[in-house]
Amino acid sequence: MQNLVDNTIQQATRNITASPLYSEDVSIWHHMSDALHQSLYRVLTLLIAVLPGILAFFLSLLVFALAGMLISWILRRCLTWAKFDLRVARKSGTDWAPASSPSEIAARASFWICVLLGLVIGVSAFDTSYATGVALPISLLPYLTHAVGAALLLIAGIVIARFLARSVLISAVNAQLQYARILSLGVKWLVLVLTGAMVLDHLQVGGNIVELAFGILFGGIVLTLALAVGLGLRDLVSRSLESHVEHTGERTHMPDEATTASQSIRHF
Amino acid sequence: MATANPIPDNTLATDNTVAELLVLVTAMAPEHFNGVLANLASAFSPENFIVATQNELPADVPSSLRIVATPQSNAAWSIKPVDFVNAAQFGRKHGAQVILILGPEADSLSPLALRGLNDAVSKASIDLAVPHYSLPSNAGLINSAILYPLTRAIFASRVRFPLSIDLGMSLRMAEQLSLAAERVSAVNQGEVLVWPVNEAIAAGFAADEVDVGSRAMPQPSDPDINSILSLITGSLFADLEAKAALWQRPRRAPPIRRPIVEAELSDGTANVARMVAAFQLANANLQEIWSLVLPPNSLLGLKRCSTLDPAAFRMPDGLWAHIVYDFLIAYRLRTINRGHLLGALIPLYLAWVAGHINVTASGIPAERHIEAVAASFEADKPYLVARWRWPDRFNS
Numbered sequence: 114m115q116n117l118v119d120n121t122i123q124q125a126t127r128n129i130t131a132s133p134l135y136s137e138d139v140s141i142w143h144h145m146s147d148a149l150h151q152s153l154y155r156v157l158t159l160l161i162a163v164l165p166g167i168l169a170f171f172l173s174l175l176v177f178a179l180a181g182m183l184i185s186w187i188l189r190r191c192l193t194w195a196k197f198d199l200r201v202a203r204k205s206g207t208d209w210a211p212a213s214s215p216s217e218i219a220a221r222a223s224f225w226i227c228v229l230l231g232l233v234i235g236v237s238a239f240d241t242s243y244a245t246g247v248a249l250p251i252s253l254l255p256y257l258t259h260a261v262g263a264a265l266l267l268i269a270g271i272v273i274a275r276f277l278a279r280s281v282l283i284s285a286v287n288a289q290l291q292y293a294r295i296l297s298l299g300v301k302w303l304v305l306v307l308t309g310a311m312v313l314d315h316l317q318v319g320g321n322i323v324e325l326a327f328g329i330l331f332g333g334i335v336l337t338l339a340l341a342v343g344l345g346l347r348d349l350v351s352r353s354l355e356s357h358v359e360h361t362g363e364r365t366h367m368p369d370e371a372t373t374a375s376q377s378i379r380h381f
Numbered sequence: 382m383a384t385a386n387p388i389p390d391n392t393l394a395t396d397n398t399v400a401e402l403l404v405l406v407t408a409m410a411p412e413h414f415n416g417v418l419a420n421l422a423s424a425f426s427p428e429n430f431i432v433a434t435q436n437e438l439p440a441d442v443p444s445s446l447r448i449v450a451t452p453q454s455n456a457a458w459s460i461k462p463v464d465f466v467n468a469a470q471f472g473r474k475h476g477a478q479v480i481l482i483l484g485p486e487a488d489s490l491s492p493l494a495l496r497g498l499n500d501a502v503s504k505a506s507i508d509l510a511v512p513h514y515s516l517p518s519n520a521g522l523i524n525s526a527i528l529y530p531l532t533r534a535i536f537a538s539r540v541r542f543p544l545s546i547d548l549g550m551s552l553r554m555a556e557q558l559s560l561a562a563e564r565v566s567a568v569n570q571g572e573v574l575v576w577p578v579n580e581a582i583a584a585g586f587a588a589d590e591v592d593v594g595s596r597a598m599p600q601p602s603d604p605d606i607n608s609i610l611s612l613i614t615g616s617l618f619a620d621l622e623a624k625a626a627l628w629q630r631p632r633r634a635p636p637i638r639r640p641i642v643e644a645e646l647s648d649g650t651a652n653v654a655r656m657v658a659a660f661q662l663a664n665a666n667l668q669e670i671w672s673l674v675l676p677p678n679s680l681l682g683l684k685r686c687s688t689l690d691p692a693a694f695r696m697p698d699g700l701w702a703h704i705v706y707d708f709l710i711a712y713r714l715r716t717i718n719r720g721h722l723l724g725a726l727i728p729l730y731l732a733w734v735a736g737h738i739n740v741t742a743s744g745i746p747a748e749r750h751i752e753a754v755a756a757s758f759e760a761d762k763p764y765l766v767a768r769w770r771w772p773d774r775f776n777s
Contacts, residue, residue: 199567279670283724286663295667329753378652379520380606381598
């Protein structure tokens with residue numbers, strides 16, 4: 114036992130005297146270097162694994178964009194040849210008047226659909242290589258497609274909200290309603306709230322909370338409007354109904370101020 | 382389209398019947414049609430004209446009248462495209478030199494007026510004779526505010542009623558209008574309008590007007606100003622857009638030949654306050670939309686107008702001309718939805734009407750005011766042409 118202790122003490126003393134002071138620093142640097150090398154190796158391995166995916170993404174986008182341009186050009190020529198604009202105008206009249214001709218819209222739509230397809234295929238390729246590279250079951254594609262769908266929903270909702278708000282505003286002003294702006298804003302925010310709820314639902318964010326909140330908010334607005342009309346405009350509604358009954362039943366109503374006014378001025 | 386023949390055999394003209402004058406009478410109530418036939422019989426000798434109509438003949442129609450049946454169509458307040466097509470078709474078939482188209486309630490036109498329209502084409506060698514009606518100062522206001530000044534400034538035409546509901550024309554003019562009618566019918570559905578004066582000028586044909594005195598003007602089926610203004614103004618804007626290459630060239634306006642006649646004054650002051658209130662409401666609410674269409678100067682002018690009392694309300698002529706031109710540009714550029722655009726014009730038009738009523742109430746003849754407005758449109762035509770060619774220059 115005594116021998117064992119002596120040997121250990123001697124070995125420890127030899128080690129202390131043999132190692133210079135910087136030998137501990139070398140060991141730390143060695144570990145750090147190892148860690149950095151391993152990290153660099155991992156990142157480079159990941160990049161090497163992902164790089165084909167990135168290249169595939171850009172290649173897919175480029176190829177589909179070129180294909181989209183070609184399809185768009187062919188479609189434009191075909192629709193012009195088939196007098197598509199004329200046919201659409203005949204069907205829809207002049208009510209629907211977008212900034213571009215229908216054939217131009219169709220051509221652009223075909224181009225962007227191709228670009229979107231290229232994007233989806235590129236993302237899919239990237240997603241596959243990324244998942245393989247990191248060996249993790251993370252899939253970007255479903256989330257990205259949901260995000261694209263949500264973005265489209267949002268854009269459509271904003272456009273519809275703006276269109277309806279303007280329609281309501283102009284109609285209400287021409288009907289000389291003093292609360293035209295409030296009405297227009299109400300319609301705009303109703304559509305925007307509806308759009309927001311749809312977007313969140315599409316993104317699967319919030320879950321039941323969004324549905325519940327939207328239901329409460331929308332129901333509250335409708336109930337408020339119903340109460341406002343029922344209580345605030347009770348007299349007006351009853352007068353309107355009475356005059357309607359008189360008008361349809363007896364046909365002996367007296368001309369009101371508006372009728373007299375329109376008779377004294379003839380616009381055509 | 383039904384093809385029932387309401388014409389009795391004793392008055393039926395055969396296909397090879399030739400006449401100098403073909404009178405196409407559009408669909409109208411029987412009492413009006415009787416009046417038209419009576420006036421035609423007293424204006425022309427029966428062997429010189431053929432009547433083409435879809436109306437049912439009255440029992441006591443003189444057998445000397447030669448009448449052909451046209452295909453049935455619905456009654457309307459204006460001349461429909463199908464009327465132009467029928468006029469050309471029947472005029473060609475019967476070798477007519479002159480074609481008269483008489484619109485609804487044409488029985489209020491005197492025989493002298495009918496003869497004047499015929500003579501303008503047959504003797505004065507013009508291709509399109511457009512009636513000049515004598516209307517009260519409160520009637521035909523869309524025509525006075527927009528149609529006449531715009532047509533006069535753009536096409537250098539002095540025709541006071543570009544959207545007339547009676548016309549006299551040569552056969553070649555009828556052919557031209559028939560083509561235009563088929564074109565607009567192919568492009569649009571529902572109620573569409575043909576602009577005869579614009580077509581005549583585009584084709585290089587001579588157009589002039591004939592004084593016909595007073596006439597009962599049929600009103601559109603929907604008397605709502607929103608639909609009337611949108612229909613008529615939208616149709617004119619579309620026609621101007623289609624003929625843009627033509628009217629941008631400078632044109633010399635023919636001299637004014639008719640004296641300014643004081644129209645019958647009518648009391649419209651009761652409506653002024655209502656129309657000014659509508660304009661003020663729009664000025665408070667539609668700034669967002671107007672600012673997309675109108676430049677800052679016009680918006681400032683409108684703001685100043687909105688502070689005026691109804692009794693003192695005036696819409697400056699230059700401001701009105703700029704507004705109409707800016708709306709025409711926005712229609713062409715599709716700055717906003719065209720339905721919204723024409724809806725946003727309505728309060729401005731009502732403001733012009735309010736100002737016009739105030740002007741006439743102050744003792745200035747209505748026709749003088751309308752001529753001043755038209756002169757403003759003429760003076761500002763370079764503004765329209767410049768904006769039409771370089772719209773972005775005015776956005777900054």
